[in-house]
Amino acid sequence: GQAYQSNVNDSTNTKTKSDDNNKPLRIAVAANFTPVLKVLLKDFTRQTGIKTQVISGASGAMFLQIKYGAPFDMFLSADSRRPKELEQAGYALKGSRKTYAIGQLALYSSSNNSNANSLGQLSLEEELAVDQLRKPPARFAIANPDTAPYGKAAKEALTHLGLWQLYESRLIKGINIGQTFAQLRSKAVTRGIVANSQLVLNNLSGVIIPSNYHQAIEQQLIIIRSSKQQTAAEKLSHFLLSAQSQNRIVSYGYAQTQLVNNANKKLSELTAK
């Protein structure tokens, strides 16, 4: 991803001027969501006139950076754990934490005729996934289960199928889901579990792994408490959670979020009590 600004000159202004209104809304976003966000932001800027700047990166690094004073206004993480931690540590605007997307795993194979396996009925999908997974290749790529949410979910799915033992020694672990995808694209490893959105964005096809095999990959956002543009950030938060945006997000290979956000709300209400 790169900076999205309606006016490039603004970027130079950010260095010198401290006029908040002139500063674009700075959004730190997990790399896997960057392309989708960029598409959505075009509409957002058109509708609200709010200029934005996208900073794409690894959630882990951004998490640390926010803790040490990074000048971000908003953080779209690839997981829910880091936003939660930031919220608890007081770096997030109270109540700003929202699930903006739910990741979907897909089994990708760069070598075989995976084109035939177009997305179809759930049952068929399930069958295909299990079918393919039962024949483990020599090397299999997933994101690091210890640090990356998509990796953790992949591990859960494999465990769910009782295949974890079989796979554990064959794993190529990417630092995040982006690197896993790059490793697969290089064809050095031919099969692995990636984010479905990555496949959609690149016009590739794979087999979706049923979401009930693993805990939901909630991708949450927060608004940074020290931000001077909290209103604009809140507007964007609303925009992203709007039904229209959510539909577009889902069309990029993410799962439906409605349910989860409600559940989430309940959960936070409960914990608040």
Add this chain to the structure above:
Amino acid sequence: MMMSKTKLNKVPTDEYPQLNINIRVSYQQFELAINLPIPLKGITGIFGHSASGKSTLLRAIAGLEKTLIGDITLAGANVADNILVNTEQDHYLKPEARKIGLVFQNSRLFEHLSVLGNLEFSVKRCKNRQLDLNEVIELTELTTLLEHQVNQLSGGQQQRVALARAILAEPKLLLLDEPLSALDQHSKTQLLKMMLNIQKKLNLPMLYVSHSLDELQQVCDTLLVLAKGKVVNFGNIHQIIHQLNNFGDYTLIHQQTSLSLPIKQFNNGHGLAVLALNAQQDIYLTSDKAFENQTQLRCFILASDISIALTEPNNSSIVNHLFGIIKQISHRENKVLLTINCGSQEFFVTISAFSQQKLSLSSRQQVYLQFKASAVRTFIH
């Protein structure tokens, strides 16, 4: 044997600057221990066997020997009293502040600069320049080499560049460590002449290390002889050479009579110059254009070049016949060294034991010394 200080006080210290050295430089197998005031008059020669400490002494004066203990001061008429180093007072003047030049035994040219660049290095850093760059270039015969890289030069060419570079810095004292060792006789002569000229022009004292006593005899007033890190002789060069004749190490020098005499006649019409030895007697030598502007000439006569006759010789091509009285006769192996007084001047003559037997010379005997005009040698002519 180190000279006592009293003896050295003969040289008037209020006229010339003086280098007072009282140092000790120690290495594993070698120690240089010098305690000596050196009057900086003209060129002072430093002479000694290989590894006697000549280079170490020069390096110490220049401020390059860091294991040095002791002190060196440069005191005198024209120079403000100047402590170069005093380890007791923890005083140490940096080499670059000493205004002392040194031509190293190995030339140490700057490889990244051309010949001209090396010379300009000095010129740029010289305040109150008195010498003309082009003149020095001409005198050192570097004109055609100016654009050369220094690593393309022959051994002799490198030495000439190093010498020119040191002179162009116009230091207060110039130290020369065998600066002409890679040069042929002709170039040596030319460069020694140049150095004498510059010495006078800038009134620049020099310390000159060489293995060639001939070279030193021609340009030095004072000679310092080193052996194993100690001063074994120091004083007027003629005296020292005569001392070496009697006591000195055979291997060190050719025995010789060393003279500085007034020129009586530049050319007697027969191509001979005439030097006044004393009121009665003259010495003849082949005349040379270079003598024209001089009133005094430095020359030496090898003891082996002089022969003895009992009667005044005739019918011989030998032009110099001096009457003298034998002062001393000393034998060494098959040779006999005679010390003969001609007036107040001592002459040294070696003859074979065979001749001595034949002539049966004895002390206080009157004899004639004979030597050819060409036996009166001047290194520079």
Add this chain to the structure above:
Amino acid sequence: MMMSKTKLNKVPTDEYPQLNINIRVSYQQFELAINLPIPLKGITGIFGHSASGKSTLLRAIAGLEKTLIGDITLAGANVADNILVNTEQDHYLKPEARKIGLVFQNSRLFEHLSVLGNLEFSVKRCKNRQLDLNEVIELTELTTLLEHQVNQLSGGQQQRVALARAILAEPKLLLLDEPLSALDQHSKTQLLKMMLNIQKKLNLPMLYVSHSLDELQQVCDTLLVLAKGKVVNFGNIHQIIHQLNNFGDYTLIHQQTSLSLPIKQFNNGHGLAVLALNAQQDIYLTSDKAFENQTQLRCFILASDISIALTEPNNSSIVNHLFGIIKQISHRENKVLLTINCGSQEFFVTISAFSQQKLSLSSRQQVYLQFKASAVRTFIH
């Protein structure tokens, strides 16, 4: 003027190896052009002004000059015909395969090794060793320096290590580029003696570059004179020196008579050695222990050391009186050079124009040459 090949064929090529050189080395301002077969008999001297191309010639023979065009072959009795380089045939023998040693003008010692390490470097790479390491160490007086780092050595010490190192490699041909320039007279003499011994012991031919004709006269059979990159003289050293007397550059040499004579008597009982000049006449010189084992002696008499008498001189300490006939008289400025035949041997005598006037010598006149025993010089004694 280059010597014709026919003239050189006098030296029997079937007895000694021969170095055939036909090369051209070009630099911007200098060209070395040599076309010459050099018979490798004993030590061959190379003499010439600074920058005349001496070092370049040695480097070319050693295989270090890469701009060289032409060919060098090492041919002869003991050595299989051996093309060192032939640029036409694109043949080039690497320096390490040539078995040629070179003592560089600057010593080039290995800084990471001790003195002993430098010597052992050679010893390790020498097959069929004939020399004893300890003996060479003793002869070069390095015994106490073995553990020293080479950058702690004095200039003269460095040269001795370089010489010892080159000798210990026991090459087929040894090239020496002013190997003794930083040494005093005594060490020079000692080392020249050593080199002569080793030359004979190993039958190792040497090319010896020096600025000192005295040095060369004592050790060389053949002399090569270079000027501006060309050979101006080549042949028997005595002949060359006599040629230089007549035609040579004044600045190059002291005019002299150069001799190799049989020793008739090692000591005549009066401390004099007797050399046979011819059937009738002898030459006396101061005896020396070193003559004892020799049958032939190399010596020279400076033209300026000989004087002329019209009658046989008496009552003089001069022991040598030779009868001769003036062959030639040539004037130069205030000096006169006489060439005098004593039997078949030519002698060269310089006298002053004044003496010539006084004695009015003329060609074919009979005269007595007189010179002291000590005027018969041997550099090494």
Add this chain to the structure above:
Amino acid sequence: MINSDLQALVTTLEMAALTTLILLIVGTPLAWYLAKMTSRFKVIIEAVVALPLVLPPTVLGFYLLIAFSPEHLPGQLWQQATGQQLAFSFSAIVIGSVLYSLPFVVQPLQKAFEQLGDSLLEAGALLGAGPIDRFFSIVLPLTKASFITAASLGFAHTVGEFGVILMIGGNIPGETRVLSIALFDHVEAFDYARAHLLAISLLIGSMVLLAAIYWLNLPKRSNSKNLSQVRSVK
């Protein structure tokens, strides 16, 4: 689109140039000191200088981030002195790069100074040249090749640096977003076409730059005696 890459290029060049400059200014005296130092502390200083090499850049970046944050002393001092936050600023990535690339500048220079020896410096001193003068008139020209190596290693390493800069810079366009991060982003964002394009431009650009630097350094030696003799002793 391309604009943002251009902007990153400008930031990169600014950062690398400034870093190299600082590295030379800081590294030269440090290297000189180490080369001439004989104390036993020398090895410790040498090891400290070499340390940035051993830590993975991201981890080094992590510790620098902590140090640069306003909560810790270095960051605090900076804020007091300049009134601005250090972390996530252009200054931060320059400081980070300087620390990270220091060994690449110090070590070649140190070795060059050590090999130089004292003989020519002694000669210079006796011609009246003081320490600074000697440095510029003798040391610098004689070790020019090593300075070029040091500067180009430092520059190139700074251009290629990624982990440290990403961590302490925060990838802020126009300020701390440099080319290496942009390139990484393209790969991460599956924008391979642009990634390839950028990588190839970067490769060609640096190759031209490096070749130019080395070429500048070449002719000086071409007519030296050594060179003409190379074949003989290879």
Add this chain to the structure above:
Amino acid sequence: MINSDLQALVTTLEMAALTTLILLIVGTPLAWYLAKMTSRFKVIIEAVVALPLVLPPTVLGFYLLIAFSPEHLPGQLWQQATGQQLAFSFSAIVIGSVLYSLPFVVQPLQKAFEQLGDSLLEAGALLGAGPIDRFFSIVLPLTKASFITAASLGFAHTVGEFGVILMIGGNIPGETRVLSIALFDHVEAFDYARAHLLAISLLIGSMVLLAAIYWLNLPKRSNSKNLSQVRSVK
């Protein structure tokens, strides 16, 4: 837990040692060739050697991964020769590290060889030493310090390497999981205590190692003439 870090340590040391060895074996002749080469291609080769510096490691890793995959020639050749896949193997991270660290070994050696000059090599040749002999008996001892610099730069840089190894190694425990990756994982997994511990151990360990290396290199010079004169010309 600690076991896994120990395992990573072993892998790291194996990798770094092997890489350094290969770097010296490959880098020395390359550096020699570059030092003595006079052709105009020299600048191009020099630039190519320096290239790994300019590319961000992850990007370099990505391209290497493509090359190493069985679909492309290098990977194919490897597979044919060894019967094993290259990507994600120990061999892959060693090769990647060699490429990545090459400039750190080649450049100091090249400069050292250039500064050495020919005069001592000529002297060696005329004493009968052939090229190999000369290298070991003259060049190597005289440039020992630069070899130590080159080896320690190469070793340290390999230990600290992260991006390339992660991409082409795939973080496989006991095979390609090295210390720098383990350290990064701890940070990412919020396991700061272990991260700090590992980082500090790494720092201390490398510092001791580096200090030992530099110290080994120290005494050699201590009694040379140059050293005793240092003060005079500083």
